[in-house]
Amino acid sequence: MIRFILYMAALLSSLGMICEGLLAQVEGQSYNDALYFIDYQDVTVCKGSGEAAQAVDFNSTTCRQVFGGEINPQNRRIWVQTTINIPREFLDRVEPIGLFFSGKASGRFYIEDQLVGQSGRPSSTPQGEVPGKIDAVFYLKNEWLKAGKNRLIMDLSAHATLLELKRPLQFIAIGSLRDPSDFLLRRHLAALLPLGVLLVGVLFFGLITATEKGVPKSIFIPLVALFALGHLVAEVSRGILNYDWIYHDLRLILVQLFGFAAAFSLISYVIKEYWPARIKLFSLVSFFILLVPIGFVPGFDNKSFMVFVTACGLGVLFCMPVVRQHASARIMAGGLCLFAVAVLGMPYKILDIYYFYLVSALILILFVLETKKIQRLKRQIQEDKQRAVDLQQALEEEREQQAPAHIQIPQEGKVVIIQVSHINHCKAASDYTEIYRSGAPTVLASKSISGLHEELGSLFIRVHRSWIVNRHAIDKLIRDPSGSGVLTLKDKTKVPVSRRIMPNVRKELIKD
Known part of the structure; x- marks a missing residue:
């Protein structure tokens, strides 16, 4: 058990260094990657009605100062005024410049009073609104910008919404012009390894299910891998598809559903493995306990992470009473503990990448345990068959001995x-x-x-x-x-x- 924990600790440490190295490359601070964000302390929001920036009075009593992370155009139309501080050396470069907007809103964007771009069409009514892309970029001419503070005005609305998000806008910044999906794709390159592990896991256990006849197999392990794969695909789909923002809520719902399904499949596997006689009761109780993080933990990514951590905690509780009877329960409990500790102790900025490495490592442990169990059951079945043959042969010999010569x-x-x-x-x-x-x-x-x-x-x-x-x-x-x-x-x-x-x-x- 101690050796196993040391091996897993070394593995998780290695994965952590890999993720941090990848993140450092993705978030390099060279000028090629520099982004200049809005001043989050200098944001004014007004109720929207006009169709031009010049018509908005940001000194009106209907306007208010907010923190940049509190800009919320959901189910309303608003006008936003803020500033972006740009250094002289950035403007002196020959590379084209772009305004990046990532968030759940349609919008028009102005530098000073100059319209620089539009994503969809904002409106005061749901009928007049046209959704834009979740991640958009607009070309900025150098003459529109100046060294120092630049006033950015945004006309935003997001009526077609399913979920009321706490932070519907992810970031607004000026930087070197490029496809906005590049930021996400470069970050999600690190997810290729766990993506491959999960895909191979689904195919591997699908093949075992199709070929290993007569051997009891757990359906829950391939389900954990399948739902974790769906969770990962839903996470990276934003960088791949760059969908209209009206689909963002659907993506978040899928992230939550896949994350919950993977966690519930994991705890169901543990219960079926070690408490088969009480699987219905324990599974029902676990289902409702897993709903607690969904209701109380803020942020959809955090909800998914904490649901899985909760499943790991429940798994440890179910493993501990049977560790003396089942050697695999000790390995299972150790792996679940390490997973939970690693997730809770990991910096949030790399958790979205590191999390799937941890899930892949945990699923690899499940693969090994299940494969060993299948091999053990196959040996047991072969031994039972041989014993039956030997018994039949002994009966035949006894029968022949009892027959008259x-x-x-x-x-x-x-x-x-x-x-x-x-x-x-x-x-x-x-x-x-x-x-x-x-x-x-x-x-x-x-x-x-x-x-x-x-x-x-x-x-x-x-x-x-x-x-x-x-x-x-x-x-x-x-x-x-x-x-x-x-x-x-x-x-x-x-x-x-x-x-x-x-x-x-x-x-x-x-x-x-």
Whole structure:
């Protein structure tokens, strides 16, 4: 257990260094990556009604000063005035300059009183509003800007909204002109590794489910991987698709649903693995406990993170009482503890990347545990089959030992002693029975076929009302379309098999 924890700690530390290195590259502070954000302490918001920046009086009593993170155009139209401080050396560069706007709103954008761009069409009514892109950029001519403070005016609205977000606008800044999706895509490059791990995990367990017949398998592990994969795809979809902002709420809902489903699948796996008799009760209780972070934790990303952390905490609670009985429970509890500690102790700025590395590492642990369990069950099934074969063979040997070695057949004042193992088959002949032997003449016994079968014991199989056969003398059985059949003995003798007795004959031959 200690060795496992040390291995996992080393793995998580390595992943942390990788993520921090990637983040440092993504957020390099060279001029090529420089962004100059709005002054969050210098923001004025007015109720919107006019169609031009010149018509708005930001000194009106209807306007108010707000913190930049509190700009909220949801279900309303507002005019916003703020400033962006740009250094002289940035303006002296030859690269084109752009105004970046990322947020859930349609808008018009002005530098001083110059209209520089429009994303969708803001409006005072939902009917007049046209959604724009969630991430937009507008080309700025150098003559529109000056060194020092530049006044930025925004006409914003967001009527078509499903969720009331606390921070509907992510960032507003001026920088070198580029595709706004580049920021997200470069950041999400680090997600390619966990994306691959999760995809391989789904395919791997799908293949196991399709090929490993007869071995009990847990559906919850591939579900954890599948829902975590959906969560990751929903996270990175913004940088890939650059959708209209009206779909942003839908994306956030998918992020929450996939995150919750992955967490619930994880705790369901733990419960089914170690508490199968109480899976319904414990799963129901866990379901409602997992709803608590959704209701009380702010921010959709934080909700998803904390739901999974809560599932890990519940998993540890379910593992601890059974660690003595199940070695895998110790590994499971250790992995869940490390995951929760790593998520809670990780700086938020890299958590969105690092989180999926942690989920991938946790799922790898589940893959290993489940694979070992499947291998153990396969060995157990093979051992059970072999024990059944050995038991059947022992029963057959016991049965043969109990069968008589010889039988005595009275004939014309004398007694013929016949070795049972030399008898191939017997055939009824009225009130008599013909006994056929290997390399010896046929003997007519004054006994019925049923009486002789009872005397010979289980070494002989009843294949017809008039025939019994030594099971060791049988070569093959051929079944006719009618349901009856023919037994071919090793001496090439053909013996009929009645349709009524055919199922029992086949069962006896399968046992042999």
